[in-house]
Amino acid sequence: MENYEVLMQLAIIMMAAKLFGLIARKLRAPMVVGEIAAGLIIGPCLLGLVQPDEFLDRMAEIGVILIMFSAGLETNLKELKKSGFIAFVIACVGVFVPLIGGTVLYLCFHGFDGFGTDKFFTALFIGCIMTATSVGITVEALKEMDVLKGRVGQTILSAAIIDDIIGIVVLTFVLGFKDPNNRPAAVSLKVALFIGFSFVLGYAIYRVFRIVDERYPHTRRIPIIALSLCFVLAFVAEEYFGIADITGAYIAGIILCSVRDAAYIDRKISVNGYMFFAPIFFVGIGLKTTFKGLGGSMVLFALCFVAVAMLTKLIGCGLAAKCFRFRNIDCVKIGAGMMTRGEVALIITSKGLAMKILDPGYSTAVIMLIIVSSVVTPIMLKMLYSKSPDTSPEEAAEKAAES
């Protein structure tokens, strides 16, 4: 292919992604669903206008890194510390119940060969995909009803952010154990070393970066240096610690999230993300999806996968909330709010496909989960809130003052 032919491919991808993304939003579905649909339509599945190739693959990889870096940058550490313990417990339960649920589900379908086998890791990986809540849809639904600032809304928001972090840690362990040469002790050591390395280097970077940032605020060099750091950390994580590059990118974001220009960096990264790289990633998932190997058992699995993923979050988070003396209906609200899945589930899935842990058929199940959860969650939330309006922040503050 000539270099200039790439331009046409990019133009088709960008326009299709935007068009179907907007249609999806009109239909109140998440935009990524529209972008994946765009990939299905323009790709080998239907029109065959664009074929997946190595160049698009690499652009997509950069896209994932940008998304994870941006997610890290948007972390509000102070807010997290404040909402603290309750959200943390809810997030933990909301990670481990789906993790176990997904693992057991896969083993029910394919039998149990013992710990440490390939099949066991695939099962664990299926569990991992279920862990990360994508809070975007929930936030939008809560905002629409003007209850985001309520106690329930804030708890969901914080728990969703914390469950991303825990999910990434779990994923790191699972991917580490996958390598047959890795013994559990070695993996734990590597992860510990990487966390230590990130802390030390991260603190150093943070101090240096703050000086640069204060001397040259809002200059082009700020996002360029930040993004370079993100790329380096992603590379180092994968090359020297055997840890997923997306984890490195996410940590790079967290390292820089308290810098004064964090929002400025995030804006510049986002422009790159939404113009080119992120659409290429999501459209790329559609391009690579095939319905060939999709037999009856796979469809049955996908249905169970969706059900387990949603119920485990609903029940897990709901019960955890109950322990903190939320009202019953508020527990259901919290559980329902945590059900939505999105980008991170797709990113983990594509990682599994690239590492040949998963068969391509599984991405269909994940896409189904994203669609169903993002349709069901807002409807459930609306019903629950219309039945029982939220305690307002003022009331909550009064109660807190009383107790």
Added chain:
Amino acid sequence: MENYEVLMQLAIIMMAAKLFGLIARKLRAPMVVGEIAAGLIIGPCLLGLVQPDEFLDRMAEIGVILIMFSAGLETNLKELKKSGFIAFVIACVGVFVPLIGGTVLYLCFHGFDGFGTDKFFTALFIGCIMTATSVGITVEALKEMDVLKGRVGQTILSAAIIDDIIGIVVLTFVLGFKDPNNRPAAVSLKVALFIGFSFVLGYAIYRVFRIVDERYPHTRRIPIIALSLCFVLAFVAEEYFGIADITGAYIAGIILCSVRDAAYIDRKISVNGYMFFAPIFFVGIGLKTTFKGLGGSMVLFALCFVAVAMLTKLIGCGLAAKCFRFRNIDCVKIGAGMMTRGEVALIITSKGLAMKILDPGYSTAVIMLIIVSSVVTPIMLKMLYSKSPDTSPEEAAEKAAES
């Protein structure tokens, strides 16, 4: 190479480009010179940290397209119409004298085999490289002395923009003639068809785009649609009319330069440009430069190339200005201001390398031209202005009122 290894390459390129770009600016040289130097240092020439490959090549191609699109977007058609005729004549002379000078220079070195031979086209191409003024350095020098708004400054600015357009047209013809299957009549027809096509399609796009722009101003879809159009026009130019993709991108920019959100689009495109793609292009030139085939005759050619490129602009534009009754010293100012070359010369050169019209050695001559012209021009301008300050805009207005 694994996908994540690309990240490290990109990080090295981005950081080196920024670092050496800033050093170049400190030394009052253009930043692109620093970026090329970065490529020489990190590439096979010296450290060998990054090797040129197909992925970087394609990213660089996107970079060039973004630069040319952005240049088109920044065109101020109204201003051009106003400054009009004088600037147009100066620009024409400033294109054709260097074009002829470059052609004759090459033929002097390598002999004349007759029109239409490969050698003749290479000679013409050398002439083409000399045509486009890069006005950035001149503008900065004039701004520093606070004389940009004077009659001389405005004339230089307008002429430099017009000479880009004329240069692109000339390049289009030269590349069209290059193909042995193309007869002059066929090339002229193709170019005419493309210009007609651009006008008709361009006007339609412009009308539709204005409606979209007025309904959804400052939304993400605006730059995404604009960039997609740019990619499509670049592709169509090359695929169906045999015209360089950079011409298509430039025309796409001009089509959209009067849209209300043109500056908004340009900003978003620039973020993409300066973060990733443009540095990859300029660093890529350094990566691909080799000093292997650089014998004594090539060095002599490079020296003559620099001299001819600068003198033809100085004399050509100066004489043209003289025809419009500028004072002698103002004619020299205009000629000197038009001498600087930059990005466009590099872009044309890399096009010639890709089409195997030029040997890699010639890029060294072009890089030398950029460095020398950007050092000499500001010094000359300062000397000229200190000898004879500009007629101020008020004086010019008075004179105009008198006449």
